[in-house]
Amino acid sequence: MNGVYLDYNATTPVEPEVLDAMLPYFSVEFGNAASIHTPGQRARAAVETAREQVAALIGARPPEIVFTSGGTESDNHAIFGIAGQPSRPVSSSRNADSLPHIITTAIEHEAVLNACQALEKSGVRVTYLPTDREGQIDLDELRRAIRPETVLITVMHANNELGTVQPLEEIGRIAKERELYFHTDAVQSAGKLPIDVNALQVDLLGLSGHKFYAPKGVGALYIRGGTRLRQLLYGGHHQRGFRPGTENVAGIVGLGKAAEIARKSFVGDAQRVSALRDKLERGLLTHVPHSRVNGGARPRTPNTTNFVFPGIEGEALLIALDLKGLACSTGAACSSGAVEPSHVLTAIGLPPEEARASLRFSLGRHTSEEEIEFALRVVPATVEQLRELSPTYPKVAEAR
Numbered sequence: 484m485n486g487v488y489l490d491y492n493a494t495t496p497v498e499p500e501v502l503d504a505m506l507p508y509f510s511v512e513f514g515n516a517a518s519i520h521t522p523g524q525r526a527r528a529a530v531e532t533a534r535e536q537v538a539a540l541i542g543a544r545p546p547e548i549v550f551t552s553g554g555t556e557s558d559n560h561a562i563f564g565i566a567g568q569p570s571r572p573v574s575s576s577r578n579a580d581s582l583p584h585i586i587t588t589a590i591e592h593e594a595v596l597n598a599c600q601a602l603e604k605s606g607v608r609v610t611y612l613p614t615d616r617e618g619q620i621d622l623d624e625l626r627r628a629i630r631p632e633t634v635l636i637t638v639m640h641a642n643n644e645l646g647t648v649q650p651l652e653e654i655g656r657i658a659k660e661r662e663l664y665f666h667t668d669a670v671q672s673a674g675k676l677p678i679d680v681n682a683l684q685v686d687l688l689g690l691s692g693h694k695f696y697a698p699k700g701v702g703a704l705y706i707r708g709g710t711r712l713r714q715l716l717y718g719g720h721h722q723r724g725f726r727p728g729t730e731n732v733a734g735i736v737g738l739g740k741a742a743e744i745a746r747k748s749f750v751g752d753a754q755r756v757s758a759l760r761d762k763l764e765r766g767l768l769t770h771v772p773h774s775r776v777n778g779g780a781r782p783r784t785p786n787t788t789n790f791v792f793p794g795i796e797g798e799a800l801l802i803a804l805d806l807k808g809l810a811c812s813t814g815a816a817c818s819s820g821a822v823e824p825s826h827v828l829t830a831i832g833l834p835p836e837e838a839r840a841s842l843r844f845s846l847g848r849h850t851s852e853e854e855i856e857f858a859l860r861v862v863p864a865t866v867e868q869l870r871e872l873s874p875t876y877p878k879v880a881e882a883r
Contacts, residue, residue: 485808486808486809486810487808487809487810487854487857487858488810488847488850488854489809489810489811489844489845489846489850489854489858490810490811490812490843490844490845491786491845491846491847491850492643492644492671492694492786492787492812492843492845493812493845494693494694494699495693495694495695495696495847495848496696496849497696497697497698497737498696498697498740498741498744500740500744501696501697501698501737501740501741501744502737504736504737504739504740505698505733505734505736505737505740506733508526508529508732508733508736509733512525512526512529512732513526514526514732515729516529516530516729516730516732517719517721517729517730526730526732529732529735529736530550530730530732530735530736531545532736532739533550533735533736533738533739533740533742534546534548534550534735534739535739536738536739536740536742536743536746537690537703537738537739537742539742539743539746540673540674540678540742540743540745540746541669541673541678541679541680541688541690541705542678542679542680542681542682543680543705544708546708546723547705547706547707547708548703548704548705549703549704549705549706549722549723549725549726550701550702550703550722550726550730550731550735550738551689551701551702551703551704551726552700552701552702552731553691553692553693553699553700553701553702554592554594554668554670554689554690554691554694554702555594555691556702556704557688557689557690557691557702557703557704558592558594558595558598558637558666558668558670558689559594559598559715560704560712560715560725560726561637561666561687561689561704561712562585562595562598562599562602562635562637562666563598563602563713563715564687564712564713564714564715565634565635565664565666565687565711565712565713566583566585566602566607566634566635567583567713581632582606582607582608582632583607583608583632583633583634583635584607584608584609584610584630584632584633584634585599585602585607585608585609585610585633585634585635585636585637586609586610586612586625586628586629586633586635586636586637586638587599587609587610587611587612587636587637587638588611588612588613588614588620588638588639588649589611589612589613589614589826589830590614590618590639590642590644590645590647590826590827590830590831591637591638591639591668592639592643592668592670594668594670594689595637595639595668596826599611599637608630608632610628612624612625612628612638613830614647614830614831615831616778616831616832617645617647617778617779617780617781617831618642618645618647618777618778618781618827618830618831619647619649619650619781620638620649620650622650622653622654622657625654625657626657629657629661629663633661633663634663634664635663635664635665635666636654636657636658636663636664636665636666637665637666637667637668638651638654638665638667639667639668639669639670639671640667640668640669640671640672640676640678641669641671641672641675641676641783641784641787642671642778642827643670643671643827644777644789644825644827644828644843645777645778645783645787645789645827645831646671646778646783646784646786646787646788646789646845647778647781647782647783648672648676648781648782648783648784649667651667651683651685652682652683652684655683655684655685656684658684658686659684664686664687664710665684665685665686665687666685666686666687666688666689667683667685667687667688667689668689669688669689669690670689670690670691670694670702671694671784671787672784673690673691673694673695673742673745674690674694674695674696674741674742674745674749675695675745675749675752675753675784675785675786676749676753676784677749680705680707685705685707686706686707686710687704687705687706687707687710687712688704688705689702689703689704689705690702690703690705692734692737692738692741695741695742695745696741696744696745696848697734697737697738697740697741697742698733698734698737698738700731700734701731701734701735701737701738702738703738704725704726706725712725716728748848752785752848753785753786754785756785756786756846756847756848756850757785757786759846759850759852759855760785760786760787760788760844760846762852762855762859763788763844763846763855763858763859764776764779764788766855766859767790767859767862767863770859770863771790771792771862771863771866771867773792773793773794774790774791774792774793774866775790775791776788776789776790777789777790777791777828777831777833777841778831786845786846786847786850787843787844787845787846788843788844788845789828789841789842789843789844790841790842790843790844791833791837791838791840791841792840792841792842792866793836793837793840793876794840794870794873794875794876795840795866795869795870795873795876796839796840796869797813797839797840797841797842798813798839799869800842800865800866800869801813801842803865803868803869804861804862804865807861807865808857808861809857809858809861809862811842811843811844811845812842812843812844812845813825813841813842813843824838824839825838825841828841836875844858
């Protein structure tokens, strides 16, 4: 790419080794993995190798991995598959207390939030746990939220906008004690943080390949053995019936290769990237008056920082930076162009004007020291230019 790319939480480039592994399955190895002839069985072997690679990344058994189209499908399958949808809307003749109940958080990705909201329309009850100013939930509030009719706890591993990491091991212990299913959206943590599904005691986990250098359009859902999950799609008997349809062999091979690379390199990547992230934070806090880091006081993914620059519009800053060759984000890529401020930032207590004045910078495996130095030249100068045009900034500065 031309310019500097600091939006790795939105998507990542496909690694050359991943692309090399995929290419044969677009051409010479084009067999259908469900076919019993030799070309089909070579494709099947490639899919099963990828299943082993993905399982190894998260400490699972290969049969517990189901390939999907990405994180949204994985999360939706986990939530709808456990809570289901009542066969008819709530009526006065039904006992509301017998309806399923889900516990989630106010800062989940829309793949989880919108799934829960859709279930609410059919009568399922949902509790949205608040978070502190850093984006982490209170475990005592989680315990108090559990009801006799609770069937599922769904809490993301790492937040896509803040990078804040939730205490999954403790949440898993609570879920286990109360015999509840526990799902986590690990889209932003897989390949960046160590994950052991058994240590975390999660029953369901969603991940997406394009967040860790695999292609877009492929992901996986971990389903712990023995989990009673409803089938959502109907067709052939692929993947034990959990996900019928001809497998995306090339994409799956790419996901497996990316998982293998991540498992071997994420410790070194995390150390290097977190040092660059910290350098970026120190520089911006020093050279941009009144700037602050959102969620910086809690454990975070090593590559993510979210800044508020009071007195400006984050979208105007994003566009100005893009024109100067720096790509970043105002929040989740899935919500870009939204009129409302980030639901994550308002949930942690930011007023709307500060939520709209925030930008996310997310680094990756290919981020260089020179790129961070470029950002430290461009961002402060651009913020200053925009503040000079802002009628609100002088008031903000005086208030501080």
